[in-house]
Amino acid sequence: MFFNGVALGLPGGHQDTLYTNPIILGDYSDPDVIRWEEAYYLISSSFNMVPGIPILRSYDLVNWQILGHAVQRLPDPLYDLPQPGKGIWAPAIRQHRGVFYIFYGDPDLGIFVVESNSPEGPWEPPQLIKAAQGWIDPCPFWDEDDQAYLIHAWAKSRVGFNSILTLHRMSADGKQILDEGITVFDGHSHHPTIEGPKLYKRNGYYYIFAPAGGVKKGWQTVLRSQNIYGPYEARIVLEQGSTPINGPHQGAWVETQSGESWFVHFQDRDAYGRIVHLQPMAWVDDWPVIGVDYDGNGIGEPVNHYRKPHTKQVSPELKIATADEFEQPGLKPQWQWRANCQPQWYSQTVRPGFLRLYCNPTVTNPINLATLPNILTQKFPAAEFEVVVKLAFTPKCDGDQAGLIIIGDDYAAQKIIWQDDQLWLTQVICLKALDGTPEKVQARLPLSKPELFLKVRVTDGARCAFSYSTDGQQFTPLGAIFQAVQGRWVGAQIGLFATNGNGQKTRGYADLDYFRVITSIRQ
Numbered sequence: 202m203f204f205n206g207v208a209l210g211l212p213g214g215h216q217d218t219l220y221t222n223p224i225i226l227g228d229y230s231d232p233d234v235i236r237w238e239e240a241y242y243l244i245s246s247s248f249n250m251v252p253g254i255p256i257l258r259s260y261d262l263v264n265w266q267i268l269g270h271a272v273q274r275l276p277d278p279l280y281d282l283p284q285p286g287k288g289i290w291a292p293a294i295r296q297h298r299g300v301f302y303i304f305y306g307d308p309d310l311g312i313f314v315v316e317s318n319s320p321e322g323p324w325e326p327p328q329l330i331k332a333a334q335g336w337i338d339p340c341p342f343w344d345e346d347d348q349a350y351l352i353h354a355w356a357k358s359r360v361g362f363n364s365i366l367t368l369h370r371m372s373a374d375g376k377q378i379l380d381e382g383i384t385v386f387d388g389h390s391h392h393p394t395i396e397g398p399k400l401y402k403r404n405g406y407y408y409i410f411a412p413a414g415g416v417k418k419g420w421q422t423v424l425r426s427q428n429i430y431g432p433y434e435a436r437i438v439l440e441q442g443s444t445p446i447n448g449p450h451q452g453a454w455v456e457t458q459s460g461e462s463w464f465v466h467f468q469d470r471d472a473y474g475r476i477v478h479l480q481p482m483a484w485v486d487d488w489p490v491i492g493v494d495y496d497g498n499g500i501g502e503p504v505n506h507y508r509k510p511h512t513k514q515v516s517p518e519l520k521i522a523t524a525d526e527f528e529q530p531g532l533k534p535q536w537q538w539r540a541n542c543q544p545q546w547y548s549q550t551v552r553p554g555f556l557r558l559y560c561n562p563t564v565t566n567p568i569n570l571a572t573l574p575n576i577l578t579q580k581f582p583a584a585e586f587e588v589v590v591k592l593a594f595t596p597k598c599d600g601d602q603a604g605l606i607i608i609g610d611d612y613a614a615q616k617i618i619w620q621d622d623q624l625w626l627t628q629v630i631c632l633k634a635l636d637g638t639p640e641k642v643q644a645r646l647p648l649s650k651p652e653l654f655l656k657v658r659v660t661d662g663a664r665c666a667f668s669y670s671t672d673g674q675q676f677t678p679l680g681a682i683f684q685a686v687q688g689r690w691v692g693a694q695i696g697l698f699a700t701n702g703n704g705q706k707t708r709g710y711a712d713l714d715y716f717r718v719i720t721s722i723r724q
Contacts (some may be wrong), residue, residue, distance in 0.1 A: 228474025230693035258363030335360030354396035412450035413476030442502035472663035474692020571634035602702035603711035613683035628680025
């Protein structure tokens with residue numbers, strides 16, 4: 202296949218030469234990617250989830266594993282409680298003179314930077330370099346003369362306007378913003394909601410890759426100028442077109458060791474979050490050409506299948522971890538809390554081989570579980586999957602409870618609760634949970650013993666069915682089917698929790714033996 206006379210090479214030959222989009226069916230929104238030596242490193246937004254800014258590694262741009270996170274705690278007591286939709290927005294990762302930098306914007310606090318001598322960490326704690334409201338999506342750039350710059354967008358929800366890209370001079374060490382900034386592009390007329398800028402230089406041109414048009418239906422714009430301050434020409438280089446891939450935009454250009462160009466971006470899939478796609482990219486007349494121009498209008502469209510990138514290594518064995526047997530010290534890197542973690546929330550040492558979650562009353566008068574910071578979560582790993590949890594519950598106080606949850610703006614949970622001197626198993630659903638809506642009990646039955654297997658089955662379209670078992674073999678459905686929905690800028694999440702529903706101090710706890718995930722379920 203050709204695009205403007207350029208052979209983009211739809212694949213042929215053996216099936217193992219192909220990859221299929223999405224390359225990551227997981228909520229890794231606003232991805233940025235760099236290559237360092239033989240590996241590629243991807244980071245993404247993490248908002249209020251802690252630890253923040255996941256670090257993923259690949260050797261072939263197709264198969265990825267999560268290594269850890271760049272931010273262990275959000276640097277403000279605000280984040281000791283859940284702050285859905287706030288926190289870390291659209292970070293950018295770059296290397297300059299042997300130092301790796303990640304810049305991110307918190308729309309309520311300002312611009313932060315974290316540093317490391319390796320993209321795999323460890324990373325220094327976040328440093329605030331500009332206190333500001335509404336500065337988002339920062340990206341650093343070092344020119345050939347070592348002059349440093351920072352470009353960013355604006356959050357209308359904080360400052361009353363958006364669709365503007367602003368460029369600042371910055372100190373070479375990335376620690377200071379040196380001026381008030383200059384507007385280098387106004388997208389109101391043809392590229393509304395332009396944001397997420399990534400600044401590059403090639404063949405004497407400065408390029409700003411920036412998404413526009415909004416999360417669900419947007420497109421990828423590229424700006425080009427021979428002067429970093431502009432004026433910039435604008436061109437749409439990637440759009441949905443005739444494909445089913447809505448809003449293909451916001452991401453990163455990366456080159457392989459062989460000189461190929463590729464573009465990594467997200468697609469919004471509602472409850473599944475913003476999943477990650479990989480597009481072929483070529484250069485024509487010093488403009489990037491992304492995807493394939495199926496309809497001949499001069500704008501690329503995303504591919505479903507394509508030949509794999511030509512890289513020095515392949516990494517088909519790399520997978521993003523999901524399951525956890527809790528046999529090793531430390532939580533695996535797929536886990537995140539909904540706020541800054543406190544040491545009294547859990548232990549992996551008091552009972553080796555188990556994760557103990559304590560029934561901490563983190564909220565004095567809890568309305569529902571959406572206010573709970575100590576929910577241990579991970580992203581949906583596939584379009585269809587099952588999770589099975591083995592748990593032993595030791596309540597000490599009326600209202601102690603623990604269980605398995607699917608949470609977004611709405612949630613459903615299957616939980617064991619001690620109430621009125623009786624152990625109960627319940628399934629609850631809570632709609633518009635962040636608005637303070639109380640839970641509604643869908644099913645409730647007495648339990649004779651505190652050891653149980655809890656299961657949730659998620660089918661295509663994010664419909665969730667809960668069940669339970671006393672032996673781990675025969676499972677009985679419980680409660681109503683739940684339609685999962687996205688959260689504030691994030692997809693729905695699977696979680697484990699323990700708390701006291703009455704806000705009472707307690708010494709109760711739940712011991713988790715394992716969290717097992719099956720992603721190849723059948724109807």
